[in-house]
Structure formats: C-alpha cells, structure tokens
Amino acid sequence: MTEKAVRTDPHKDSEADTGTRGGRPRDPSLDDAIIQATRRRLVVDGYSKMTLGDIAADAGVTRPTLYRRWPGKFELVVDALDFGFRAQRATYPDLELAKLRPFEAFAEAIRRVDPCYFNPDAMILMGNFMGETFRTPELLEIVREHAVEPRVNLVEGVLKDLQSRGEVRQDIDTHTVATLCFGSYYAAFLRGDSDREDLAEKVAATLWPGLAVERT
Structure with a gap:
C-alpha cells in the first residue's frame, strides 16, 4: 500500500483532523x-x-x-x-550541583549520565541505534546530540566548576574523564553487572583521588 x-484509506478511526478542515x-x-x-x-x-x-x-x-x-x-x-x-x-532530583560538596557533585553528575536512569531498556535501544550506523546514520546523530552529549557535558561542566572552585586539578582532561564516566555504564552492562545502584559512587570514588586537589 x-x-x-x-x-x-476510507476506513478511518473516529478522530478527525484539526486545522482548516x-x-x-x-x-x-x-x-x-x-x-x-x-x-x-x-x-x-x-x-x-x-x-x-x-x-x-x-x-x-x-x-x-x-x-x-x-x-x-x-x-x-x-x-x-x-x-x-x-x-x-x-x-532528575532537583539539586543544584554547584552547592553540593565536591565529591557529592561529581558522583551525582555520574549518576545522571546513566543511560538507564529513566528507561531500563536504554542499553538495548542504544545498541540498536549503533547498529543503524550504516543504514540510518542520521538516527545515531540525533541520539548523540540529544542523549549523549547533554549527559557527558553535564559531567564536564561539574568538573570545570570544581576546577574554578579549586577542588579539582587544573591539568585534568575533563572531556576524557566525562567519556570514561559515560562508558562505565556500557562496560558494566556488557560485563553482566546487574547492580548499578551504587555504580556512580564506585566510579567517582575510583577517579576522585586522581582528580582532587591535594590538601596539606
């Protein structure tokens, strides 16, 4: 057809179009x-x-x-x-990340980068979209623009804010750190780690010693 x-099609449902008609x-x-x-x-x-x-x-x-x-x-x-x-x-919880303690702000930003934060099927969806790279590349580009970059940029933004507050080292590559945080959820999924409730805290605790400014 x-x-x-x-x-x-003459067999229309009962809902009529709106507009000039x-x-x-x-x-x-x-x-x-x-x-x-x-x-x-x-x-x-x-x-x-x-x-x-x-x-x-x-x-x-x-x-x-x-x-x-x-x-x-x-x-x-x-x-x-x-x-x-x-x-x-x-x-997302109604939190002002800039007002949280440094480690808590970092951990919360990582939590919000989780693709499954709202939709438990998000990993499967993302895998399907990646499988469309050659057939429908514009679909993956939309996912990248609307779902990936805003999340990763949130982590980068928190790190840059913490740098301005003197809490995170200035020589840190915030882009790479944010990418690692985002990728941790995919690695956990592929490795079969079903419990991701505390993944954000684990990732934050692992990375934080190398990010934070040492206090004397």
Whole structure:
C-alpha cells in the first residue's frame, strides 16, 4: 500500500483532523499510546525491522491516525526519542550541583549520565541505534546530540566548576574523564553487572583521588 493510499484509506478511526478542515481536537491519549508503542518496538524489533503497521496495531489505532501526526517512521521515532529524553530530565532530583560538596557533585553528575536512569531498556535501544550506523546514520546523530552529549557535558561542566572552585586539578582532561564516566555504564552492562545502584559512587570514588586537589 502506498503512502497516498494510506492517507486516503476510507476506513478511518473516529478522530478527525484539526486545522482548516475543522474537526475534533487531537486526542493526546492516542499520541501517548503511539509514542509508547514506538518506544517498545524500537527495543523489540529495532529501527529497521519495526513497521508503522505494527506500531498502529500495538497502539490500537489505524495507520491513517499515524500519518495525520507523522509523515513517516523516522519522524515518529525522533519524537519517541525526544519523549524519553524529556522524561529522563524530569526524573532528575532537583539539586543544584554547584552547592553540593565536591565529591557529592561529581558522583551525582555520574549518576545522571546513566543511560538507564529513566528507561531500563536504554542499553538495548542504544545498541540498536549503533547498529543503524550504516543504514540510518542520521538516527545515531540525533541520539548523540540529544542523549549523549547533554549527559557527558553535564559531567564536564561539574568538573570545570570544581576546577574554578579549586577542588579539582587544573591539568585534568575533563572531556576524557566525562567519556570514561559515560562508558562505565556500557562496560558494566556488557560485563553482566546487574547492580548499578551504587555504580556512580564506585566510579567517582575510583577517579576522585586522581582528580582532587591535594590538601596539606
């Protein structure tokens, strides 16, 4: 079935388009159901194998409902990813890292770099996205821009703040340290370390002696 045929399918659900043609407002619950179904399909099938038909069936909507919201699979997946990024940020404790004691600020920044902080399936998702490097490189670029760099930059920002406060050595390569912190979660996952509750503290305690300014 072509996209044109899908858009003109006579068997539409009861929700009408909004805009110049009028009709009832979009139902937010349908949007949520579609987003959640998309996120689940990304985990189970991966981007290349997932289909809009499967997503529609999982969400309990018709394909025309999807096409009234998103022009294609890529745009739908981008919105599903953005939903996850926003939800993860919303779950962070309301803390001012600059007001924490140096080690606590560093450990909290590492905790927030955890890809699974909000979504326990995040590691599988990231593996699927990395598998799309050759087929859909723009998808991995979106993940890098919206999910990876903000987290790694948070660790770098905390380290630079601690440098300005005289708590962390000035010769530290903050970029590399932040990358190590981010990578620790992937290494723990691949090694089968299921308990990551205290991983942030362990990583912080291991790195801190080499980062902190020695007090006389």
